[in-house]
Amino acid sequence: MPDPSPDLISLGDFADTYFPSGKTRTVDGYAVTCPACRTESSLQLRDLFGRLAVACLTVDCPGNFAEALGMPEARWTTLLDTVRTDTADAAATPSKGKGSKGGDGEGRLTADDVVTFIEANYRLGRSTDGLLFAVPTYAGSNRIAREVRSIRSDVLRRFREDRRARTGKGVVIGSEIMTAALGLVAALAEDAQEHPEPVALRAAQVGDDRIVLDLGDTTGRVVDVTPTGWTVVDPSESVPLFRRSAAVQPLPEPVRGGSLDTLRDLLGLDAEDRRWLLIRGWLVGSLFAEVPRPILWATGSQGSGKSVRTRMVLSVIEPTDSLGKEPGRNERDDSTAARGRFLVSYDNITNVSQATSDWLCRLVTGVTDDRRALYTDEDLRPVSYRRSGVATSITLPPGLGSDALERIALVPLDRVPDSERRGEAGLWSAYRAAHPEILGAVLDDVVRVLRHLEDVKREAHPRPRMADYADVLRALDRGLGLDEDAGHLAAYVGAVDESLADRALDDPFTAAVLALVDQRRGHWRGRPDALLPLLSTAEGTPFDLPKWWPNTPRALGIQLRRAEEALRHAGVAVSYGKSNGARWIDLRATAARNPTGSEEAGSVPWLTDPAAGSVTTLSDPLAGSVPTLTDPAPAPE
Structure with a gap:
């Protein structure tokens, strides 16, 4: 790379010297290949009020131009000051004037x-x-x-x-x-607006009493849904602004008088089946774009039809030719793909890392990414989005944390008997014929929700973690006249509780905690460094501990906090404290677990170790008598 000269150089010479791979003339400078992101004609060299401005149009460009060109930042800054933008090469497209005839006979086009x-x-x-x-x-x-x-x-x-x-x-x-x-x-x-403008993708929620659905056709028509009903209208200033990505496919015009029983029959589910209540509730809730909505997650063995069934449910709102690939390879790519779809889809997920589990949580709750503004190196533009969607896997991947499980509506599917299996072509033909009526029936349910949602939000009710989604389901139950203990909300809460309890049994760490609590007749309390070897040798703990297994007291505390919700649903409460300089962890069985022989909480200051056959005294840190806690089972040498 040539050394920058202290003499002034023209913009054209600067572009030829430092970007020799080719340049394109623009109105006020050149467009060249960006050395940082390697995007052709993306780096803009512009005359900005008599000074050279350098910026890349690629949104995700790192912007480290000096580093990419192999020079220190100070040399790059000095180099930019030596470029003369007022004496740049003559424009490639001259302005209108004599002897310069363009397509309209008045001057050359610029x-x-x-x-x-x-x-x-x-x-x-x-x-x-x-x-x-x-x-x-x-x-x-x-x-x-x-x-x-x-x-x-x-x-x-x-x-x-x-x-x-x-x-x-x-x-x-x-x-x-x-x-x-x-x-x-x-x-x-x-810079056209002082503040960003909301632009909806597929569906827009306007307060608690209006949903607008973009049909995705060439006319721009939308379905306007209010508590009084729904109607198809032409685009106007009174309709929220929508955008469309290449992934958006058109929806059929909805038809009144249809029934969701048609979709239920195609899915092969009974009317009282909890899985159907989960699917119906998710379909209605998915249109409430301002509400965090769970991911509808179907599991099942080969032959259960999970991909076809899930795609059928997704296509009611977001038609697609196939489900997407599993996330986790690159978060930036996953985020870009998610921003382009109203409802995301992931098929046949096999592994989920802790980072991917956390990203799925943020995706459902809401993500804000910072992106560099055009023609600047420091100004950031926040990019916010929230998505729901569908996913399939044979079983729930072990990497999903308890916080992710609370953002999932789990639908376990059984294998379809060979005698009942239908051809996929015929199945989709029947689905496409019924799609307009199915969509109309979903919109009828949305009307029912809008009629009751405002009242439900004002009422005091026990709410799960996805509280706003729970309000939508409660309003749907009220609109359909269903009992609270037999409706869509009860089905969702029950599915989440079971998922968390099952995860506690399936996960080796939480399973070790449960085994230890059962061994200690429902209660254990002691130092974190005393708990660590106990869990590593508890009944059911794998002989070869996984790489993520905590190996320090601090890591143990982090892992316990991540597993707290799963342990709570499995019947073990976790609490922490500090007394006289000693930190302690308390593991106590709740009524939901009630292990055999457990004592009432706090009734005895000692616990018998069945494995060792001895009695170990544990000083109560709350009493402040003895700060030292004896390890009832020292780690083996």
Whole structure:
């Protein structure tokens, strides 16, 4: 890499010297291949008020240009100060004037002409989830927000038609001019509004009394749902602004008078089956975009039809040709894919790391990522999104933490008997024929929820962790006239409780805690360093401990806190304390577990170790008498 010269150099020489792989002329500079993210024509070298501005248009670019070019940051800063932007090369597209005839006979076409046309026919802005968008405002437009770079083909076509209507002959915009124009439009969209504007994907929730569903067709029609009913309407200013990604497929126009029994029959479930209540409740709740909604997770062996059934449920709201691949390989890619879909899908998940489990929790609850703003190295733009979706696996992956299990509606599916198995082509043919009525029936349920949701929110009820989703299910039960202990909310709460209790038994760490509590007749209390070897040698603990098994008192505390909710559902309460400088952990069986021979909580200060056959005295730290806690079972040498 050449050393920067203290003499002033032109912008053209700067681009040729430090970006020799090729450059494209823009209105006020050059577009070159970014050395940091390697995206072609993404790095903009611009004249900004007489100074050189360097920025990459790629949203996820790290922006470490100096490092990518192999020079210290100080040298890079000095180099930028030596570039003369006022004496740059002459523009590749000269301005209108004598002897420069363009497609309209008035002058050669420039990128500024294209930008002017776009500003006259589109409204520019920035969404809360980081989208730089352009909304068509010309007559007959569908009022759908589109990412700025994706309007290229629409601008090419409409610009040509506009020039042909005005001059009698069309004009084709060159690739370099269009690239330069869209780059400037993206910069204008970045600063078009003081605050980001909400732009919905597929469904928008407006307060507690309105849901708007984008049908995804070319006309931009939506379904407006209120407590009085639902109707299909054309796009207008009174309708929330929507966007569409390439993954969005059109929905059929819903039909009134349908029944969800058709979908239930296609899924092969009974009306009283708890799994059907979970599916129906999730379908209705999925349209409440401002509410954290759980992931509908289907498990089952090969031959249970979990992928087909799950895809069928998903396609009621979000039609798709196939389910997506499992997450966890790259969080940035997972986040990008999730932002492009209203409902995500993951098929045949086999492994889930702790990081992926945490990411799924954030995905359901809501994620805010920071993205670098255009033409800056330091200004950040927050990108917020929340998603629900579906997932399938043979069994629940062991890596899912208890906090993730509380954000899952688990639907275990049985293997379909060979005598009852239907051909997939015929199944989907029947589904497509019934889809309009199925969608209409879901919207009828949404109307029922909207009629009662405001009252339910004001009432005092025990609520699970997904409290807002529970309110939606309670409102649905009330609208359908179902008893609280036999409705959709009861089915969801019961499924979560069972998932957490089962996980406590399946997970080797929580299973070791349960075994220890049972061995100690329902209660153990002592120092963390005393508990560590006890769990490692407890009944049922694997001989070869997994790599994630805690090996220090601090790691033990972290693992216990992560497992607290699963242990609580399995009947063991965990508490912590400190007395006279000694930290202690208390493990106590609750009424839900009631192990054989357990004493009443706090009734005895000592516990018998059945394995050792001896009696060990444990000083109560709360009493403050003895700060030392004797380890009832020292770790083996």
